[in-house]
Amino acid sequence: GQQVMQIPQYQHVQEGEDFTTYCNSSTTLSNIQWYKQRPGGHPVFLIQLVKSGEVKKQKRLTFQFGEAKKNSSLHITATQTTDVGTYFCAGDGGSQGNLIFGKGTKLSVKP
Amino acid sequence: NAGVTQTPKFRILKIGQSMTLQCAQDMNHNYMYWYRQDPGMGLKLIYYSVGAGITDKGEVPNGYNVSRSTTEDFPLRLELAAPSQTSVYFCASSFITIPPYNEQFFGPGTRLTVL
Numbered sequence: 001g002q003q004v005m006q007i008p009q010y011q012h013v014q015e016g017e018d019f020t021t022y023c024n025s026s027t028t029l030s031n032i033q034w035y036k037q038r039p040g041g042h043p044v045f046l047i048q049l050v051k052s053g054e055v056k057k058q059k060r061l062t063f064q065f066g067e068a069k070k071n072s073s074l075h076i077t078a079t080q081t082t083d084v085g086t087y088f089c090a091g092d093g094g095s096q097g098n099l100i101f102g103k104g105t106k107l108s109v110k111p
Numbered sequence: 112n113a114g115v116t117q118t119p120k121f122r123i124l125k126i127g128q129s130m131t132l133q134c135a136q137d138m139n140h141n142y143m144y145w146y147r148q149d150p151g152m153g154l155k156l157i158y159y160s161v162g163a164g165i166t167d168k169g170e171v172p173n174g175y176n177v178s179r180s181t182t183e184d185f186p187l188r189l190e191l192a193a194p195s196q197t198s199v200y201f202c203a204s205s206f207i208t209i210p211p212y213n214e215q216f217f218g219p220g221t222r223l224t225v226l
Contacts, residue, residue: 001170004153006153009151033213033214033215041219042201042217042218042219042220043154043201043203043215043217044217045214045215045216048213048214088153088154090154092213098144098156098159098169099156099213099215100156101146101153101154101155102153103151103152103153104153
């Protein structure tokens, strides 16, 4: 079945360093979403990318959708302790409205 | 708006017991979902609903049942609880009007332990 792979599984950075997580799908996606889950919390929607090659920015966060619409990345510039959490990508699951989630990248930031 | 609410927050069950996890949303969303999240894993879809009276299986439906009698409520029923059902359960909803835009709003989760 369709899979969404995400790497790395864990990332430990010093505050101020950059961070990137990558997402790859076994099939072409119509869109990809990114969510953040704080420790002990629930996933919160960050952004959705729809167009091939799309790049979107939210302050220090940059999201990219690959040209072939099979991969995506989230880059955080100059991490802060508030960035701690697990970042999930999610691709459309074939049925309208369904998402296939990656396993997430858990980010820890050392002050 | 309260958004998506879930009860209970925590529950411990004995093997073979049954329970219902409650989920409600007040955003008039048409789609609702149930996910489970095991430690270190992503979210796996258990069941989903595209509207009142319509439900369908997700990736891991075995051992669970759902119903959707109203737009607001989407309870998840566990019959004959097993240790493999120990997990955190999240309910989510979305309002799909112009595909493919389908941001999902998640509830706070129910942490279930089966002993």
